[in-house]
Amino acid sequence: MFERHKLSNGVRVIVEHIPHVKSVSLGFWIGVGSIHENSKNNGISHFIEHMLFKGTTNRTAKQIAESIDSIGGQLNAFTSKECTCYYAKVLDSHLPIAVDVLSDMLFNSTFIDIEIEKEKSVVLEEINMYEDSPDDLVHDLLSKITFSNHSLGSPILGTNQTVGQFHREMILEYVANNYTCDNIVVSVAGNIDQQLLLSLLEEKFAQYTNKIKVPDTIEVPNFTKNSGHRYKDIEQLHFCIGLKGIPQGHKDLYPLLVMNNVFGGSMSSRLFQNIREDKGLAYSVFSYPSSYSRVGMMTIYAGINPNQLLEVTKLISEEISNMKEKGLTEEEFYKSKEQLKGNYILGLESTSSRMTSMGKSELLLNRVFTQKEILDKIDSVTMEDVCRVTHDIFNLQYASVALVGKIDNEQGVNEILKF
Known part of the structure; x- marks a missing residue:
């Protein structure tokens, strides 16, 4: 049975205690995806997902990876049409490490210019790889023609043109507008000490009070025969x-x-x-x-x-x-x-x-x-x-x-x- 909590800064926490397992899965969910983008910044939600793995004020990109690899855990993320998720799966005894790493990525990422330029090349290769996967490409094409002139039909990865135009100020503004307290959900399932978990989250989230959320002006998509x-x-x-x-x-x-x-x-x-x-x-x-x-x-x-x-x-x-x-x-x-x-x-x-x-x-x-x-x-x-x-x-x-x-x-x- 799950329990719902709210941190002092308003971030929602959903917890399900499963005592018969030895693992914990922890996810930081952000209510932003390609549907929230426009023709100029298409792909930026996915690009920011990549950038959170590129280094913080406390860890290099290699140290982020090693922090979870060294304890036999899994660390990953994904971006969809409507949300972005950063998640880790670790042994229950390593929950504090997972909370520390994910919160460090979320709050302390540096978005250094040189790393942004390097990651552009990575994402452009991802787009090229997608172009070589016609069974995936056809589903993107279907969305594009069905939801024409609406962001729901835009590709999650963005395009060569839009990704090439990303810069640090654009990224920081997008994060400030969307990575807000009321737009974040922490979801945790496994063998959890709830008191410890909530204490860790309160400690890590205490200084995060970003509430600049831009009003949702997304129009209802029209379903077009095409x-x-x-x-x-x-x-x-x-x-x-x-x-x-x-x-x-x-x-x-x-x-x-x-x-x-x-x-x-x-x-x-x-x-x-x-x-x-x-x-x-x-x-x-x-x-x-x-x-x-x-x-x-x-x-x-x-x-x-x-x-x-x-x-x-x-x-x-x-x-x-x-x-x-x-x-x-x-x-x-x-x-x-x-x-x-x-x-x-x-x-x-x-x-x-x-x-x-x-x-x-x-x-x-x-x-x-x-x-x-x-x-x-x-x-x-x-x-x-x-x-x-x-x-x-x-x-x-x-x-x-x-x-x-x-x-x-x-x-x-x-x-x-x-x-």
Whole structure:
């Protein structure tokens, strides 16, 4: 069972004591991601994530890494559309070291000019690496065309042009505006001495009183029906269809998850069994929902031979029609709910998963659901709920299509939207 605390400076702390493990996962969550950026600073949230590992007033970059490596722990970070997380996983006896290192990175990073220039090269190589991963690139392209002219469609890494323009003053201003007390959540799961933990956090956060948070002026993204393609001289064609989904916290999220399991969310799903197993037309084919604070998207992906694009599109269209007209069988409905519960419960065996679930939920929804509440939400899904959500999701007037591979305008990309 988790407990919620608030430090004297207003930072929220979510703690779950798990006495039967020997590890602790600690995450510092910041409510800033690529959605908070603009055309001039796109990628800066991710760039700052990199820079926090480049040295503080107390540690060099090497000493930051050695501090956790030397105790057999893990130290990492990630940036998403809506948040940034810095996290460590260590033995319970080493919790003070993890708190010290992460707080040092958060509050004392130096952002030296020479390190900024070096890290630009690193991030530009990361962008180049991403360009060489068409199965990732196609999902970014789908977001770009679907949420056109909105920051939700911007790449998390930024672009060569925007990253090249970053400088120290820009970074410091962005940190001051977004790394604020009310925009930080500390999430901790594992074998924790809570009194020690809160004492350590109070000590490290006591002098941090930044509350300059810029008002949230992000407009609700419009879901746009669109199409786009990137020509790449590769053997496989990477193909995505995007449909209007469900935002975070919405009551229809769990019915959507139940439906997606059957449609394309697993190896036993209809898409996988039909297109890969029965027809042998794709190595990888699946669907998944993405939920953000104000909007959601349902994505269907396939990696195929370019010559089989129309056939695979037809098969996906048939599966969508079948889903809308006939719905789920009772057996599929039952198995999907059990699968969801099983995946959720198995995930709870990892302190990292628990820390992530609590931190993200508190940061983006201002609340954390108990295990019983989650399981009850899955159990309470009815066949009528799934039927309603199926018809809402598979509304092709919102469908967008993105393709990466050997394709050009002459192949009639826009025709695919008429399926």
